[in-house]
Amino acid sequence: MALTITKIHDLFDQLTTLVDGHTEQHSWEQHLSIPSHIGTGKVIRTHIRPDMEIMLTDVTFEQDMKVHISEACQLFELSYCIQGDIYCEWDGKKSYTEGQNGTVLFLEDVVVYEEKKAGIRNQLLEIRFTPEALLHYAGDAFEKQQMEKWLRHHRGNIDRFPDSPALQRCVSDMIHCKHQGSLKRLYMEGKALEFIALFGESDSYGTVGGNMDLKRDDITKLKQAHELAQTHFEQPLSIRELAKRVEINEFKLKKGFRELYGMTIFELVRQKRMEKALWYMEVEHLNVAETAVSVGYSNASNFTTNFRKQYGCNPGEYLKRIRQMEVERNKL
Template identity: 75%
Template structure:
């Protein structure tokens, strides 16, 4: 399914993709959303191209509102300015936000709401506000002191840092070592990395580890213990916890489902 969506008015949206895949392109930028992934967008007067693959069920939770609705909750001028700074951080972008157990729980409760009529509306509105608050907590609201001005060489250094993080994700470089290698101070590295790529260095390491974990289990056929060690986890329990947070199920459950699907596909081919 291919859509061209014209966002004519200011729109602030939080979404959580429960199943399926979504590709978006706007103003020369692009994003690819997979299952168990959340995005925040703040767009105005822009056309978004959206594409979803055929034959794959899509289930997506979206909370949409005008940015002015968020400012309504600011108690004073200082708080309003802080909130405006937070909004500017995401203006013109579709950014991935950190996935947390609390956010997943809130999403599940909204999806499986059994109330009807007035009670349902009250429940969903309260949960929407809870979702926004949880997003703000995970996104670092309250700790932003404004966006950082990045020079051309800063961006070049940060992109190099991004490459190094992906190369060394199994045995991550320390912030200090990474800072030395790319020639940028630790503060600018951490804050600039988040502003440029929409995630922290730790989050990128976790994403790359989880992606490689699937490869080890599916392609190499490694068991859970060997997979954990191969992607840099000395403790299988820590690996299982991170895997469950990232994919919404334990590695053993994933492997069981994958093998069942693979076996069924082979039988169909035969």
């Protein structure tokens, strides 16, 4: 199966044709019901304006859905996968997305192979817009330049970005919106802009980019450093040791790493520690002090500070939410 996207709003329309589905018009929205031979569920597209739309997908396919999508226009997309299993390939690159993950892509003139597995519920929020729609919010020439650097950082890629309770709340608000008609359109646009702002905050907007000349060999070494930093996040390697292992000088390691990944090595280590911390609290049911030690913090207060920076709340508050959710599930 193949789709060709020449403007932002083509995806929904071509998907409707591809699956031969039934659509209903609700003011600024179109609802696509998936035919039973394809699967179950629906896709809702909210048309915000000519350069922006929001798509909410909640579909389970009968068979693996395999499609080649030709992105023939500039597309900047922020998505959040509530649950699902999505595999993509493009230009020799690969991306795998599963539940509770946010991704950002900026693609043009590229064919993306996308595969969604049968029997798995795919629940996904997508905010699709043109780069011009983002640049519209630049207050002056400097801000526009910063936004353009930000866009270039993600160009040609499908990248993950850090999750947070604030992002999760924003997604939940959009999924469970009770407004109707033009009021809903206004509400959804406001939430989409909030989501973009939260993404920018988590993505270190304003610090991404630079003019360092990175050769292919430098990039290979920086990628090796990225893998090592992730592998040793509980007992982090020093900058000196990391530079020695990948055979690159310390200055190029620090500056090049930030330019390539939009974050420092320390920020990556902190992010991986916090992701592991969630696992210890949710799956292993460790308390705050035990979790702090398990992810390499000798000082629980430092752990709490970094957790709050990453997720917008203290670990103790997060634990309370988990326990409350477990209580509510047990009542069902």
